[in-house]
Amino acid sequence: MEFENIETITLLGAGSMGHGIAEVAALAGYEVRLRDIKTEFVENGYEQLVWSLDKLAEKDQISEEEADAAADRVTPLVDVKEAVDDTDVVIEAVPEKMEIKKDVYSEVETYAPDRTIFATNTSSLSITDLSEVTDRPEQFCGMHFFNPPVRMQLVEVITGSHTAESTLDAVEQLAEAFGKTPIRVHKDSPGFIVNRILVPLMNETCWMVSDDEATVAEIDSTTKFDMGLPMGAFELGDQVGNDVTYHVLQYLQEVLGDAYEPAPFLKETVDAERYGKKSGEGFYDYENGGVDIPTDAGSEDTKVRLAAVMANEVGHLVENDVSNPSDIDEAVMLGAGFPDGPAKLADNIGLDRLVETLESLGEEDGHARFEVSEALREAAQQGGFYGESDTDETRSYSTIDLSYPGDMVGHIELSREARMNTVNSEMLDELGDALAEFENDDEVRGVLITGKGDRAFSAGADVSSMASSASPLDGIELSRKGQSTFGAFEESPLPIVAAIDGFALGGGFELAMCCDYRLASERSELGLPEHNLGLLPGWGGTQRLQRLVGMSRAKEIIFTAERFDADTMYEYDVVNEVVENDQFEERAHELAAEMAGGPPVSRALTKQVMLKGAEDLDAGLELEAQAFGHLLGTDDLMEGITAFMGDSEPEFEGK
Numbered sequence: 001m002e003f004e005n006i007e008t009i010t011l012l013g014a015g016s017m018g019h020g021i022a023e024v025a026a027l028a029g030y031e032v033r034l035r036d037i038k039t040e041f042v043e044n045g046y047e048q049l050v051w052s053l054d055k056l057a058e059k060d061q062i063s064e065e066e067a068d069a070a071a072d073r074v075t076p077l078v079d080v081k082e083a084v085d086d087t088d089v090v091i092e093a094v095p096e097k098m099e100i101k102k103d104v105y106s107e108v109e110t111y112a113p114d115r116t117i118f119a120t121n122t123s124s125l126s127i128t129d130l131s132e133v134t135d136r137p138e139q140f141c142g143m144h145f146f147n148p149p150v151r152m153q154l155v156e157v158i159t160g161s162h163t164a165e166s167t168l169d170a171v172e173q174l175a176e177a178f179g180k181t182p183i184r185v186h187k188d189s190p191g192f193i194v195n196r197i198l199v200p201l202m203n204e205t206c207w208m209v210s211d212d213e214a215t216v217a218e219i220d221s222t223t224k225f226d227m228g229l230p231m232g233a234f235e236l237g238d239q240v241g242n243d244v245t246y247h248v249l250q251y252l253q254e255v256l257g258d259a260y261e262p263a264p265f266l267k268e269t270v271d272a273e274r275y276g277k278k279s280g281e282g283f284y285d286y287e288n289g290g291v292d293i294p295t296d297a298g299s300e301d302t303k304v305r306l307a308a309v310m311a312n313e314v315g316h317l318v319e320n321d322v323s324n325p326s327d328i329d330e331a332v333m334l335g336a337g338f339p340d341g342p343a344k345l346a347d348n349i350g351l352d353r354l355v356e357t358l359e360s361l362g363e364e365d366g367h368a369r370f371e372v373s374e375a376l377r378e379a380a381q382q383g384g385f386y387g388e389s390d391t392d393e394t395r396s397y398s399t400i401d402l403s404y405p406g407d408m409v410g411h412i413e414l415s416r417e418a419r420m421n422t423v424n425s426e427m428l429d430e431l432g433d434a435l436a437e438f439e440n441d442d443e444v445r446g447v448l449i450t451g452k453g454d455r456a457f458s459a460g461a462d463v464s465s466m467a468s469s470a471s472p473l474d475g476i477e478l479s480r481k482g483q484s485t486f487g488a489f490e491e492s493p494l495p496i497v498a499a500i501d502g503f504a505l506g507g508g509f510e511l512a513m514c515c516d517y518r519l520a521s522e523r524s525e526l527g528l529p530e531h532n533l534g535l536l537p538g539w540g541g542t543q544r545l546q547r548l549v550g551m552s553r554a555k556e557i558i559f560t561a562e563r564f565d566a567d568t569m570y571e572y573d574v575v576n577e578v579v580e581n582d583q584f585e586e587r588a589h590e591l592a593a594e595m596a597g598g599p600p601v602s603r604a605l606t607k608q609v610m611l612k613g614a615e616d617l618d619a620g621l622e623l624e625a626q627a628f629g630h631l632l633g634t635d636d637l638m639e640g641i642t643a644f645m646g647d648s649e650p651e652f653e654g655k
Ligand SMILES: C/C=C/C(=O)SCCNC(=O)CCNC(=O)[C@H](O)C(C)(C)COP(=O)(O)OP(=O)(O)OC[C@H]1O[C@@H](n2cnc3c(N)ncnc32)[C@H](O)[C@@H]1OP(=O)(O)O
Pocket: 230, 336, 337, 418, 419, 420, 422, 459, 460, 461, 462, 463, 464, 482, 503, 505, 506, 507, 508, 529, 530, 533, 535, 536, 537, 538, 539
């Protein structure tokens, strides 16, 4: 089955994953059949799907017409023959029990056409074993979505022992057509990528409590506030379901050995039926207060130990040819919302330190989980999973992507999509370096900044680690760092376009304020919500906004902390231009290209003179005169005048 020919998709199982995937497929324009074993199950799934589409429309992420059209593309069914008759792809999301899945595949095999691809959404079972129940193991692979599918970007595409390359290609292209990011898992290995990192992490935290080495509060404070994970490790465990984590660990132990033995504290919790949120109690008691994580109880030792355990898993995945560090990082960021992937986190701490940590824990405790993987040792010798990258001539970036789309434009894409492209300290460093790289590149005459995905330009500073590092001196340093990085954009000789599609909030908006031109798609919302957090716009917003819109309007925007739509921000003179959503990309490039095509020297001087003169007219006028004089001696002036006289387009060289 070629991707281009896929039109109809059958979802087997209308539970939370099944109806969620059906919704994603329908939104992408496919005809979808949603099937479950009982009418009430399938009706319930369909109702939830419609509810979720309505929510997207309410939040203006899609129009009401798009929501209705997507709902109309889904046919709820109970009859399996009808569900798979003449379908192109079957995505199975029935309960995670080998026997149930095998029964389903035997039945589906009878009715599905020969061309149909089978993809299982299993999170833990063997793809190879499942594929062997069918007569088409080469047309069978894993397609593992994350919950909720409509929001989570990642799809792990897993190869079984018999899967054909063409099947994987088609399923990856299908995931892309769904608007998702597929990451190939090259081997059918338990836990694939994301769970293989997360489950040992959660188990280690339970071992630490079992051995009285840390408390739940200390560990969750470390993971949430010091490591910046979206939630505490125990909070995450409760969310996933402690019984689920326990069973996955038992499976990992059975297949991979005792390094994955479930910790006694986890077993006790499961034995006491404290399964987590779904049962009302887990590590936290949801009927009495729920999750309560102190911001300041974290410890560096805990952070290093947990990073070491995850780095060891990265090593196992690498040495077993399941994946590579950069795919692992991307998968964990997109699938689990980590601010950095485990390999990057490990490199930042230093692999030698992590290897020593594992070795010394192994000597004290002797447990198999501390045995250092060969790939981790090798990476440590090479200076990191990513090698000693910063000594290379070419800088590699992890929070932003740089590209050269042509027309002398350098493109910076803020690239922390799972976190709404929020700005952390590393992104500030990388933004500064990227700008310098473009400024030193003769081929770049203009810069375009966008945010990855269609949800946000940037939702501002990443606040997840702010509460723990709440020292006033750290705050001053962070504010100064953002001010100086963003200030470099304002002062850059290059013309810079901020193209905003989605949210531009807090620091994201402050970055856009430093650009020369702000383009926004219709669906965009801009604002400074810092007052909602008890902060103030600390990356130049208190100063630059009043210069843009006047004192009174600036106070309105800052004090109300509201989000303003693109049209309102156009009226307020914040945004230069608003475009329809589907014209956004083309217009953004067109504008940046237009800016890049102008005379470099006069534009750089104009920027400088306007900025310097903003506060002092006399100084500004004097600078203007000096700049004017300087321009009279440039080749570009000659080119401009010659082109004007000859009625042609000037080709400025910046000389
Ligand atoms: C000096 C500079 C200071 C500042 O910039 S302070 C920060 C100012 N910015 C904000 O206060 C914005 C906070 N974010 C929001 O209000 C909402 O988000 C949005 C309106 C942007 C989007 O809302 P929705 O569509 O409901 O998405 P979601 O589930 O809230 O966000 C998706 C994921 O993105 C994370 N996230 C969003 N903004 C931030 C942030 N500023 N810092 C850290 N994480 C953020 C969330 O937590 C979540 O993550 P998960 O999927 O893991 O739950």
